[in-house]
Every structure is written in structure tokens, then in C-alpha cells.
Amino acid sequence: MPKISEATVVEHREARRAALLDAARELLTEQPDQVPGLGRVAERAGLSRSAVYHYFRSRDDLLDAVIADAFPRWEQRIATAMHGCTEPRDKVLAFVAVNLGLVADGEHALAQTLAAAVPTEEMARRARAFHDSLLRPVREALDDLGVADADATVDLVNAVVLAAARRLESTGDLEAARRSVVDLLDPYLREQRPVQD
Incomplete structure (x- = not known):
């Protein structure tokens, strides 16, 4: 079982998903003329690119x-x-x-x-x-x-x-x-x- 940073697996998943949304919002606000790829969003959130696909297709x-x-x-x-x-x-x-x-x-x-x-x-x-x-x-x-x-x-x-x-x-x-x-x-x-x- 992978290590989780929250009290439960559900809370861990919610925290990671929220981190990805926050990262996407930040990048979109910083560079409104450039839609970031999933790799940039993952990097900003401190996650691997492959981790993003657990949350977004x-x-x-x-x-x-x-x-x-x-x-x-x-x-x-x-x-x-x-x-x-x-x-x-x-x-x-x-x-x-x-x-x-x-x-x-x-x-x-x-x-x-x-x-x-x-x-x-x-x-x-x-x-x-x-x-x-x-x-x-x-x-x-x-x-x-x-x-x-x-x-x-x-x-x-x-x-x-x-x-x-x-x-x-x-x-x-x-x-x-x-x-x-x-x-x-x-x-x-x-x-x-x-x-x-």
C-alpha cells in the first residue's frame, strides 16, 4: 500500500485532487494565454505526471x-x-x-x-x-x-x-x-x- 499523507485514503485522494486543481488555477492565472499541460500541472502540485491520470483523463x-x-x-x-x-x-x-x-x-x-x-x-x-x-x-x-x-x-x-x-x-x-x-x-x-x- 502506498504511503498516504492524510488520515484516510479518501482524504489523501481529495487533498491530491485539490492540489492539482490549485496548481491548474495558479498556472492559468499566471499565464492566461497558455493552457498548461498535465505535466506542468503535476510538477506545480509536486506530483508525478502519471499521478495526474488517477484523477483526470x-x-x-x-x-x-x-x-x-x-x-x-x-x-x-x-x-x-x-x-x-x-x-x-x-x-x-x-x-x-x-x-x-x-x-x-x-x-x-x-x-x-x-x-x-x-x-x-x-x-x-x-x-x-x-x-x-x-x-x-x-x-x-x-x-x-x-x-x-x-x-x-x-x-x-x-x-x-x-x-x-x-x-x-x-x-x-x-x-x-x-x-x-x-x-x-x-x-x-x-x-x-x-x-x-
Whole structure:
């Protein structure tokens, strides 16, 4: 029986799989224009190339696993921030802050790299569904504020966040990017009349 570094074989396998996913994410974030091969991922994780095949059949299989791991983490991060807010206005601003935080952490670049690396219809479908699920609580908050056309407004909020994200990627100044969006959106959000129960 090979030596394991965790308390159980299951925990050992989970730790090695997580190490491979972390290594793939790091490499994709560091060099977004270059999708790493399994050998590079294994080397970064401190494992042999042959060990990777115990967890992933191919590079595409590994990339699918990175996507499957990343999307729920991003969604949870946004949901947690918005859940802590009682006012709809604060929920929208929390969405802004978390999204820009994801950009600052390199997660947005990772998403773009994954979309380019796995340009399949399935990836496009999953990305659309994920994007819609991220925007759903913003749409609900805008509905609660009494915004007449919440669908159009959520698209505008998203466009402003994307513009701030591009600026953040070029300047590296998270606070300035966040402040620019808040300065633009907050007066509008304060003017809305919340729906009364």
C-alpha cells in the first residue's frame, strides 16, 4: 500500500485532487494565454505526471474540473456578501464589491482564460447559466427597490461593473474601481422607492 499523507485514503485522494486543481488555477492565472499541460500541472502540485491520470483523463477533463470547482466558489462568495445585507441597495453594492474583489484576486482573468481554453457550446451554456445565477439576486434587489425595468437595469449595473473591472485590471487599484462604481450607482439606488409589503 502506498504511503498516504492524510488520515484516510479518501482524504489523501481529495487533498491530491485539490492540489492539482490549485496548481491548474495558479498556472492559468499566471499565464492566461497558455493552457498548461498535465505535466506542468503535476510538477506545480509536486506530483508525478502519471499521478495526474488517477484523477483526470485529459487536459480537458482537468479544465472541466477547474470550472466545476470555480463557479460555485464565486457564486458562494457573492451570495454570502449579499446575504449579510438587509437593504436592497446594500445588496447591489455588495455585488459590486465582491465582483471587483474577484477581479483583484485574478478570478476574472481565470474565467476569461477558461472560456478561451474550453470554447465549447457546453462551456458557453454553463457560463451563461452561471452568469444568470449571479445576476438573479441583483435583479431581485432591484425589484425590491421598485425599479421599473429591473432586467434592463441589471444589465446596466453589470456593464458598469465590467467597465470598472477593466480599469482595475489596468491600474490594480481596487478601492478606486469600487469607489467609481459606488459613486455612480449609489445616488440612483437611493432615489428608488422600495416596494412595501
